[in-house]
Amino acid sequence: MKKAIGIDLGGTYIKGALIDEQGNIVVKEQIPTLRELGSESILERIAELVRHLAQLSEVPMTSIAGVGIGIPGFIDERLGMAVEVINIGWKQVRVREPLEKILQLPIFMDNDANAAALGEAWVGAGRGTNSAICVTLGTGVGGGIVFNQKIWSGTNHMGGELGHFVMDPDGAPCNCGRKGCLETFASATGILRMASEGIENGVPTSLSSVELSTKEIFDAAAAGDELAETVVTKAAEMLGRGLAMAADLINPEIIIIGGGVAKAGDGLFVPLRKAFIRYALPRVVEVVRIVPALLGNDAGVVGAGKLTF
Amino acid sequence: MKKAIGIDLGGTYIKGALIDEQGNIVVKEQIPTLRELGSESILERIAELVRHLAQLSEVPMTSIAGVGIGIPGFIDERLGMAVEVINIGWKQVRVREPLEKILQLPIFMDNDANAAALGEAWVGAGRGTNSAICVTLGTGVGGGIVFNQKIWSGTNHMGGELGHFVMDPDGAPCNCGRKGCLETFASATGILRMASEGIENGVPTSLSSVELSTKEIFDAAAAGDELAETVVTKAAEMLGRGLAMAADLINPEIIIIGGGVAKAGDGLFVPLRKAFIRYALPRVVEVVRIVPALLGNDAGVVGAGKLTF
Numbered sequence: 381m382k383k384a385i386g387i388d389l390g391g392t393y394i395k396g397a398l399i400d401e402q403g404n405i406v407v408k409e410q411i412p413t414l415r416e417l418g419s420e421s422i423l424e425r426i427a428e429l430v431r432h433l434a435q436l437s438e439v440p441m442t443s444i445a446g447v448g449i450g451i452p453g454f455i456d457e458r459l460g461m462a463v464e465v466i467n468i469g470w471k472q473v474r475v476r477e478p479l480e481k482i483l484q485l486p487i488f489m490d491n492d493a494n495a496a497a498l499g500e501a502w503v504g505a506g507r508g509t510n511s512a513i514c515v516t517l518g519t520g521v522g523g524g525i526v527f528n529q530k531i532w533s534g535t536n537h538m539g540g541e542l543g544h545f546v547m548d549p550d551g552a553p554c555n556c557g558r559k560g561c562l563e564t565f566a567s568a569t570g571i572l573r574m575a576s577e578g579i580e581n582g583v584p585t586s587l588s589s590v591e592l593s594t595k596e597i598f599d600a601a602a603a604g605d606e607l608a609e610t611v612v613t614k615a616a617e618m619l620g621r622g623l624a625m626a627a628d629l630i631n632p633e634i635i636i637i638g639g640g641v642a643k644a645g646d647g648l649f650v651p652l653r654k655a656f657i658r659y660a661l662p663r664v665v666e667v668v669r670i671v672p673a674l675l676g677n678d679a680g681v682v683g684a685g686k687l688t689f
Numbered sequence: 690m691k692k693a694i695g696i697d698l699g700g701t702y703i704k705g706a707l708i709d710e711q712g713n714i715v716v717k718e719q720i721p722t723l724r725e726l727g728s729e730s731i732l733e734r735i736a737e738l739v740r741h742l743a744q745l746s747e748v749p750m751t752s753i754a755g756v757g758i759g760i761p762g763f764i765d766e767r768l769g770m771a772v773e774v775i776n777i778g779w780k781q782v783r784v785r786e787p788l789e790k791i792l793q794l795p796i797f798m799d800n801d802a803n804a805a806a807l808g809e810a811w812v813g814a815g816r817g818t819n820s821a822i823c824v825t826l827g828t829g830v831g832g833g834i835v836f837n838q839k840i841w842s843g844t845n846h847m848g849g850e851l852g853h854f855v856m857d858p859d860g861a862p863c864n865c866g867r868k869g870c871l872e873t874f875a876s877a878t879g880i881l882r883m884a885s886e887g888i889e890n891g892v893p894t895s896l897s898s899v900e901l902s903t904k905e906i907f908d909a910a911a912a913g914d915e916l917a918e919t920v921v922t923k924a925a926e927m928l929g930r931g932l933a934m935a936a937d938l939i940n941p942e943i944i945i946i947g948g949g950v951a952k953a954g955d956g957l958f959v960p961l962r963k964a965f966i967r968y969a970l971p972r973v974v975e976v977v978r979i980v981p982a983l984l985g986n987d988a989g990v991v992g993a994g995k996l997t998f
Contacts, residue, residue, distance in 0.1 A: 454972060538972050629832075631842070631845065663763060664847050
């Protein structure tokens with residue numbers, strides 16, 4: 381049976397796994413990115429990690445179909461290039477050609493959110509579905525859409541970017557330069573911002589006495605804290621309306637929510653489903669499930685590996 | 690070369706065409722729907738139209754790959770059924786089985802907006818593209834998404850329903866039961882409503898002395914009428930923001946705009962493109978063109994025919 385290697389390139393760690401055609405992880409490893417050493421060193425370290433994973437699993441390099449890499453930034457498939465990767469300080473870095481030369485294996489690439497979406501849709505919460513919208517609620521809001529177990533990358537790998545849906549043109553500024561993007565409401569950053577603003581405005585809340593985190597905010601909302609409830613309701617309302625639009629367009633079987641904010645469980649999913657039902661077309665609601673992601677941090681490497689099959 | 694027949698079922702007319710594999714119309718015809726005669730009569734008349742088109746073009750029934758039908762309502766592919774077609778008064782009408790029995794040809798179906806989208810993407814404004822979002826601005830706002838010359842119908846044929854993106858939860862009521870859908874701003878109905886409201890509120894305008902139509906409104910806006918400008922700007926702004934969200938998700942090569950409202954030409958497309966650029970991610974904007982539809986009323990029959998290939 382064929383094997384593949386998936387690499388999830390991050391600002392702090394490079395994660396890698398050798399997977400089989402069923403999406404099982406045979407072996408996985410991570411090494412520090414050490415981005416300060418520059419792009420050449422990072423590419424060499426990715427190659428080392430690939431060889432190391434093959435050795436660990438005792439799979440000869442000739443039995444490996446290829447290496448897929450999830451890159452946290454903009455990529456140019458045709459040129460095999462990372463156009464811009466802010467977290468790692470890359471601009472116009474060729475990835476495919478040098479790695480193919482070193483490893484003598486075909487290299488595939490997509491952005492990291494798309495790779496993670498593919499992993500979840502393939503063997504995570506979306507296993508067996510024909511269409512999935514995947515969302516990651518972390519520092520930002522990332523997304524990916526998967527049709528028939530293939531990621532839809534779009535014309536230039538921007539597919540699935542629902543974090544930048546402009547939900548409220550008069551909203552808070554977003555990193556992307558616009559205002560009121562979904563990300564400004566539903567990311568961890570956005571939730572913390574809304575809570576901080578409430579505290580600064582003197583809204584009485586139990587949150588003023590704790591170190592602010594999304595966990596504290598969801599816990600306080602569950603305990604009936606009014607500011608926390610308002611913040612959670614706003615985040616769920618905006619996410620529900622954004623996902624309703626995505627679902628009216630794609631009419632998917634499943635919507636998978638991952639990332640740190642999704643750890644709130646029912647605290648997020650209950651108000652989220654309510655908002656979704658309010659805004660999506662009834663026939664769209666009928667056929668879709670909104671569920672938590674299952675693979676956690678493994679989604680990225682598994683999905684990256686899947687790119688090669 | 691194989692031929693196919695496409696049928697566009699409407700509330701007033703049933704349109705039909707025999708097309709070849711390149712999407713050329715060999716012959717076309719239309720007959721009145723006569724919906725008051727009931728569903729059985731309509732199905733028989735569709736079958737007659739199919740036979741008539743074959744005769745007209747001198748193509749033997751055995752050389753016809755199948756018949757595709759665009760239906761203006763909700764359909765159930767598995768059961769070959771029109772679940773609800775409000776304009777024709779259909780509920781739970783079986784379409785595929787009776788027509789296959791009468792015609793001895795395979796019958797394919799999708800909703801009419803999806804069929805029209807497929808026609809435009811295949812041989813209309815989207816010819817040669819890999820991904821298209823198609824929008825029809827008429828009484829309502831319909832849409833369809835096309836990947837690699839195939840319509841993405843979604844899980845239950847609701848794919849592409851961007852007319853019901855809730856753009857403003859406090860907006861005007863929509864036919865669908867929600868408020869502030871894109872359709873309430875960017876359809877002919879929505880544009881007329883906004884102009885009428887302005888006139889009722891006593892805003893001074895040249896429109897108060899004419900019979901209100903979208904053409905009059907776009908003409909008045911071009912001539913500098915303030916109310917008309919406000920209405921057109923609002924419609925273009927909402928449509929631009931809605932399409933920006935759809936494009937951030939799909940990252941398509943082309944967005945095709947058809948329907949009566951699109952006849953305004955630059956009067957619509959200039960403010961629309963401005964709004965789109967303001968709200969979509971720059972890398973998404975870079976690769977997409979926003980263009981008028983080319984096929985007009987033929988899009989529906991051509992796309993319906995394409996369903997069979």
